[in-house]
Amino acid sequence: MNIPNPIHSNKENYEEGVVYIYTFNDGGGIILHEGALMQFEVDSYKPSVVVHKKEHTIYIGKENDRCWRKDVCKGLRFYYYNVPSNHKKQYDRIFDTMKILKRK
Secondary structure, three states, X not given: OOOOOOOEEXXXXXXXXXXXXXXXXXXXXXXXXXXXXXXXXXXXXXOXXXXXXXXXXXXXXXXXXXXXXEEEEOOEEEEEEEEXXXXXXXXXXXXXXXOOOOOO
């Protein structure tokens, strides 16, 4: 994944998985999550668009005039949230070009 330098990043391991959280200068954030049981505020948002692809579902919407997206793929969840509308394409490009490699 190719992302700009975050102003803050955090990695948290817990019994059921791992979560990475990045925040950026524009107020937007990215969450990468693998595991079970953890819920994020974005999970409660109602999507305006749902796209189903082979083994991949994308939820897209707006909350408080800010853009968000949740991708669910093979037990992994990726989120961006609190993104200004004029930066949405940049965040979409990050998610659309992401590659998920199988573990050996």
